[in-house]
Amino acid sequence: MKILFSFLPNPDQQVNLIEEFPNAEFIFQKPFDEETLKTADIFVTYGEDLQACHIASAHHLKWIMVASAGLEKMPLKEIADRNILVTNVRGIHKTPMAESILAHILSIKKSLPTIAENQRNAEWSKKVNSSELFGATALIVGPGAIGGEVARILQAFGVHTIGCNRSGESANYMNEMISFSQLDELLPTADIVLSILPSTTETRHLFTYEHFHCMKRTAIFMNFGRGDVVKEEELLRALKDECMAYAVLDVFENEPLPEGHPFWKMDNVIVSPHVSSHSSQYVVRALDIFTKNLSKWIEGNNRMENMIDLEKGY
Amino acid sequence: MKILFSFLPNPDQQVNLIEEFPNAEFIFQKPFDEETLKTADIFVTYGEDLQACHIASAHHLKWIMVASAGLEKMPLKEIADRNILVTNVRGIHKTPMAESILAHILSIKKSLPTIAENQRNAEWSKKVNSSELFGATALIVGPGAIGGEVARILQAFGVHTIGCNRSGESANYMNEMISFSQLDELLPTADIVLSILPSTTETRHLFTYEHFHCMKRTAIFMNFGRGDVVKEEELLRALKDECMAYAVLDVFENEPLPEGHPFWKMDNVIVSPHVSSHSSQYVVRALDIFTKNLSKWIEGNNRMENMIDLEKGY
Numbered sequence: 060m061k062i063l064f065s066f067l068p069n070p071d072q073q074v075n076l077i078e079e080f081p082n083a084e085f086i087f088q089k090p091f092d093e094e095t096l097k098t099a100d101i102f103v104t105y106g107e108d109l110q111a112c113h114i115a116s117a118h119h120l121k122w123i124m125v126a127s128a129g130l131e132k133m134p135l136k137e138i139a140d141r142n143i144l145v146t147n148v149r150g151i152h153k154t155p156m157a158e159s160i161l162a163h164i165l166s167i168k169k170s171l172p173t174i175a176e177n178q179r180n181a182e183w184s185k186k187v188n189s190s191e192l193f194g195a196t197a198l199i200v201g202p203g204a205i206g207g208e209v210a211r212i213l214q215a216f217g218v219h220t221i222g223c224n225r226s227g228e229s230a231n232y233m234n235e236m237i238s239f240s241q242l243d244e245l246l247p248t249a250d251i252v253l254s255i256l257p258s259t260t261e262t263r264h265l266f267t268y269e270h271f272h273c274m275k276r277t278a279i280f281m282n283f284g285r286g287d288v289v290k291e292e293e294l295l296r297a298l299k300d301e302c303m304a305y306a307v308l309d310v311f312e313n314e315p316l317p318e319g320h321p322f323w324k325m326d327n328v329i330v331s332p333h334v335s336s337h338s339s340q341y342v343v344r345a346l347d348i349f350t351k352n353l354s355k356w357i358e359g360n361n362r363m364e365n366m367i368d369l370e371k372g373y
Numbered sequence: 374m375k376i377l378f379s380f381l382p383n384p385d386q387q388v389n390l391i392e393e394f395p396n397a398e399f400i401f402q403k404p405f406d407e408e409t410l411k412t413a414d415i416f417v418t419y420g421e422d423l424q425a426c427h428i429a430s431a432h433h434l435k436w437i438m439v440a441s442a443g444l445e446k447m448p449l450k451e452i453a454d455r456n457i458l459v460t461n462v463r464g465i466h467k468t469p470m471a472e473s474i475l476a477h478i479l480s481i482k483k484s485l486p487t488i489a490e491n492q493r494n495a496e497w498s499k500k501v502n503s504s505e506l507f508g509a510t511a512l513i514v515g516p517g518a519i520g521g522e523v524a525r526i527l528q529a530f531g532v533h534t535i536g537c538n539r540s541g542e543s544a545n546y547m548n549e550m551i552s553f554s555q556l557d558e559l560l561p562t563a564d565i566v567l568s569i570l571p572s573t574t575e576t577r578h579l580f581t582y583e584h585f586h587c588m589k590r591t592a593i594f595m596n597f598g599r600g601d602v603v604k605e606e607e608l609l610r611a612l613k614d615e616c617m618a619y620a621v622l623d624v625f626e627n628e629p630l631p632e633g634h635p636f637w638k639m640d641n642v643i644v645s646p647h648v649s650s651h652s653s654q655y656v657v658r659a660l661d662i663f664t665k666n667l668s669k670w671i672e673g674n675n676r677m678e679n680m681i682d683l684e685k686g687y
Contacts, residue, residue: 330488
């Protein structure tokens with residue numbers, strides 16, 4: 060059994076894998092070699108390096124483990140046609156992402172950018188206009204593992220949480236649930252609007268100017284899912300019209316955000332370069348999911364964690 | 374009954390007070406007039422404007438309501454000699470302060486200052502060295518109402534909380550409790566060391582270079598209590614020696630922090646100009662405590678909230 064990684068766990072992690080699975084042949088290559096992939100049974104990747112042509116020639120490939128949550132750069136149709144199993148690391152982002160999201164919310168609420176600017180100017184100023192998170196309302200669009208973790212922590216801060224998904228069916232740590240069709244109705248009540256939607260045909264350009272226009276002018280809009288959920292030029296217009304107080308963006312329609320893009324210079328925009336899920340624990344947790352699944356795979360147990368429904372794309 | 378305020382609640386709040394207590398005479402003066410104080414029964418103040426000489430001539434004064442938590446600028450001896458009741462607003466700081474403290478911790482852990490600097494330079498850089506709060510250990514020195522609220526929220530983030538007070542007696546939301554004498558022993562285990570001690574003879578210069586020296590080099594030291602709890606020149610030396618990664622300071626031995634003070638320019642120091650308790654809800658909550666106490670006072674009920682033991686000073 061040949062297992063090809065297209066990223067490099069640290070040397071200790073590599074040794075642990077080899078020792079834990081002595082009957083497997085591990086190959087670590089960054090970038091991976093196409094010839095090696097042709098004979099690999101399992102491919103472990105961050106999900107950005109696989110092309111349809113690779114699938115065509117990877118005759119032995121039975122399982123692709125994506126050490127990421129987003130699958131939009133994967134040739135899903137070709138993978139589905141070949142009936143190759145795909146798993147991802149859904150859930151491992153929830154801790155670092157919830158912490159990043161809370162960091163940005165609290166930073167704005169407690170005026171940390173102003174405090175930092177005053178420090179740069181060596182200016183002792185108490186005029187910082189802090190507000191409170193306690194008693195606020197958060198609308199969480201896409202309440203999966205990450206959204207639930209954000210909501211759990213927000214509730215500890217005394218925030219009212221409203222989840223929003225396709226069907227309106229219940230989700231963890233939400234005081235209320237609504238469906239996409241009720242978004243317009245509830246947007247005017249929210250102090251924080253957080254999108255953590257994946258990129259699918261249904262979510263593409265879900266947020267338009269009309270949505271931003273019905274937000275509170277004091278509200279914070281946050282996109283920590285995928286950039287194309289938002290029509291960027293419409294968000295730009297809404298920000299210029301001051302429809303909301305802040306946009307905090309970890310994802311963009313085009314990444315990296317192009318040089319000269321107006322977002323870089325806007326006072327009411329925080330540009331986070333798609334790093335909210337970064338964590339020193341990332342690879343540790345990804346390998347933990349992988350090794351559990353690999354043990355099941357070897358046993359012939361097909362109830363593996365985080366299997367992807369290739370038709371739905373998540 | 375004459376009630377003198379030395380700060381100005383907003384017009385609606387003033388009207389509400391007058392309507393709720395029709396038999397009281399309310400006077401709102403900023404700054405207050407010494408002649409008026411001579412005939413006042415109750416004085417409501419932020420606690421920074423009262424001198425010993427005022428007490429000597431305030432013959433009618435029976436109760437001082439301090440709309441703040443710190444009493445160190447009050448002439449406590451003269452007040453005690455005259456047997457004047459003092460109450461404060463202990464507890465109303467807990468929500469805004471806990472939010473401010475969490476904001477700073479998360480901002481550092483999730484590299485928000487680096488992200489902001491990269492945005493100012495229009496630089497898309499994923500090298501931000503974020504770490505996680507989950508699994509960290511926080512040592513909270515002075516675990517009262519504020520410390521308990523911080524600990525409650527930290528626990529929601531998966532942080533292990535250790536409280537530290539004079540006696541080591543238990544406090545809310547602490548996984549462990551230690552006394553001041555055990556501080557040296559536990560400091561090396563903490564990722565976050567938070568002081569929220571009041572200024573008393575016992576706490577003055579409690580933190581010395583030796584304490585900072587036994588902290589983790591990756592740890593964050595935070596002072597959100599009173600500046601003189603820390604020997605500032607020793608903290609400065611410890612920061613230069615990189616005994617810790619960051620100091621986040623909301624309080625200082627001398628406030629405002631003097632122009633030219635090295636803290637202003639140090640990369641590993643966050644200067645917050647004593648604003649962590651600021652909140653749009655501050656006066657609302659202070660008046661809420663005051664009116665409840667005033668009702669009790671009028672009834673002759675002496676079990677008022679937040680009465681100060683003038684000997685202890687808190």
